[in-house]
Amino acid sequence: MASISKRNGKYAVTYYEGDDRHPVMKSGLTASQAEKLRDKKNAEEKKWREQRKKAREKAKKQVVKAVSNNAGDNPTDATLEEYMEEFIEKYGTKHWGDSYYTSSRSRMINYVYPHFGQHKIVDITTQMIDTYYDFLIKECPLVANRGKQKGSDEGGHVTSAIVRDIHKVLRTAFNQARKWKYIRQNPFNDADLPEHKEEERPAFSPDEFEWILDYTDDPSDYERYTIHVALAIQYYCTTRGGEVGGLQWPDYNRTEKTLHIYKALDRVAKKNLNLPKLIIYYTFPIMNAYNKTVVVLKAPKTEATERFSKLNNLMIEKLDQLKKMQEEMIANIFGDDYQDNQLIICQPNGRPIMQEQLNRKFKDIIVEMRENGYKFTSVPEDKLDDVVFHSVRAASATKKMQVSNGNLKAVMRAGGWAEPDMVIRYSKAYDDDQVKIAQKMEEDYHKGGDAKPQQDAEELLRIIQDNPELLTKLLAAIKP
Structure with a gap:
């Protein structure tokens, strides 16, 4: 850029010209002349640089287009890692909720960028993708994290479940790249995914789960009774763990016999608090300023999730009892130290109970019951450790399908599901159900014979007596 220097009471301006940008000095100027010339040459320099930049970008696109058969009308030489960061910033932040945003970005960082991120997106082919997926399954180790990762196996390699999650994000990203005209075709559309069979989550049958409700029904112990009420809400209201923990006393309408379920x-x-899709109703007080996370009450992921769950008299009794116990603890133990967040399910001091805490408490109860001689047969012995608090939702869906005679729409609404296939996925079939079906078919068969025609004749006679004009119309219709 141009600069001004002072010499012998006069001013000189040094600037650059030509394609080689050789320096030129103009001296003997007054201060005002020097400033005007400097500003003029700076504007010319800026214009020249912009033209050069456009020329370089045009040449780069021509080179990219020449070497790649998949370059679009607006080609880029970005690597997969560079493009995915752009995609997540421009697309993911607008369309993804907090959980999906966090898990998707983690999979990119852990499994995509280190092994596949160096390739330019215009050069990626379906064959390269198939080879990469094969590598993930056979060679790529799982990245250590807290707890058991979805799709993990004993050998420690990435499994088909994780590969499919990765593929879903990359396919969406490349569809967007096609819309942005970076590429002409999406190579992920034709990729060969590894075979994957969705494992059915183990869950207790309704009858066996009701044993657990009976076992934990102890109002003399606040913590035990709290997990009892949490399990009862999960069962009778077909909630999710986060929904149970997010319920507050204003959501409970004793007169209408409803629970308003609309937050989790x-x-x-x-760092994700500003995501547009994340709607936060309340942020709990931060206990440690160094924590990277905060506990919140947030809006559900879909509109179908919000619902008013109808309560039976049994649930009303349990909720009233829990409310009474909390009020007594505030009055007699905690006083002003009680953290009144208006939570229905909470710790003795009023702090929230997270889903992972509900999970641990539920598992402890199962272990305790087994030690006391209870035998659960609806879940195989080697699968009992896989039963979690969320599994109660399956027992609930199963029970409601049974008592409603398979009314999918009613069960969908009760559980906050948007699609009927989710009800089918959650509800279970047990051997006892097959026995009941066989018995019911036999009973219906024995009810047959002459009884049905006699009932039909009596019904027809009653209709004709109530509507004599129908007989006239019938006789007229059968005349030759």
């Missing part, structure tokens, strides 16, 4: 308790990364 969750832990959210502080």
Whole structure:
């Protein structure tokens, strides 16, 4: 850029010209002349640089287009890692909720960028993708994290479930790249995914789960009774763990016998708090300023999730009892130290109970019951450790399908599901159900014979007596 220097009471301006940008000095100027010339040459320099930049970008696109058969009308030489960061910033932040945003970006960082991120997106082919997926299944180790990762196996390699999750994100990203005209075709559309069979989540039958409700029904112990009420809400209202933890006393309408389910308790990364899809109703007080996450009450992921769950008299009794116990603890133990967040399911001091805490408490109860001689047969012995608090939702869906005679729409509404296939996925069939079906078919068969025609004749006679004009019309219709 141009600069001004002072010499012998006069001013000189040094600037650059030509394609080689050789320096030129003009001296003997007054201060005002020097400033005007400097500003003029700076404007010319800026214009020249912009023209050069456009020329370089045009040449780069021509080179990219020449070497790649998949370059679009607006080609880029971005690597997969560079493009995915752009895609997540421009697309993911607008369309993804906190959980999906966090898990998707983690999979990119852990499994995509280190092994596949160096390739330019215009050069990626379906064959390269198939080879990469094969590598993930056979060679790529799982990245260590807290708890058991979805799709993990004993050998420690990435499994088909994780590969499919990765593929879903990359396919969406490349569809967007095609819309942005970076590429002409999406190579992920034709990729060969590894075979994957969705494992059915183990869940207790309704009858066996009701044993657990009976076992935990102890109003003399606040913590035990709290998990009892949490399990009862999960069972009778077909809730999710976060929904149970997010319920507050204003959501309970004793007169209308309803629970308003419209928010969920969750832990959210502080850096994700500004995601547009994330609607937060309340942020709990931060206990440690160094934590990277905060506990919040947030809106559910879909509109179908919000619902008013009808309560039976049994649930009303349990909720009233829990409310009474909390009030007594505030009055007699905690006083002003009680953290009154208006939560229905909470710790003795009023703090929230996270889903992972509900999970641990539920598992402890199962272990305790087995030690006391209870034998659960609806879940195989080697699968009992896989039963979690969320599994109660399956027992609930199963029971409601049974008592409603398979009314999918009613069960969908009760559980906040948007699609009927989710009800089918959650509800279970047990051997006892098959026995009941066989018995019911036999009973219906024995009810047959002459009884049905006699009932039909009596019904027809009653209709004719109530509507004599129908007989006239019938006789007229059968005349030759």
